[in-house]
Amino acid sequence: MSTHEAKIYRKTELVGTSSVGFDDAVRRAVARAQKTLRHVQWFEVKEQRGRIDEGSIEYQVTVEIGFALE
Known part of the structure; x- marks a missing residue:
């Protein structure tokens, strides 16, 4: 077995939404996910x-967030 x-x-x-741009909308979505989910990767x-x-x-992005389960 592997270690x-x-x-x-x-x-x-x-x-995620933003009035600034798509990049900001992504950052907002990721930041929000990190408040609720552990191990966002x-x-x-x-x-x-x-x-x-x-x-x-209003810029909108649909983002899939991946996180490790404990």
């Missing part, structure tokens, strides 16, 4: 889209 323990991961999907951007409301833009 390395195999890890099991779980994924969850979040939608990676993310993947699944979708980017935006909403226009009276001339202002």
Whole structure:
């Protein structure tokens, strides 16, 4: 047997929003996940889209967050 323990991961999907840009929306989603989930280790951007409301833009990203289970 290997001395390395195999890890099991779980994924969850979040939608981050920002009035600044897509990058900020991703950072907000990851930061929020880290407040609730332990062992957050990676993310993947699944979708980017935006909403226009009276001339202002809201950037939206769907992010899959991966974290190791204990």
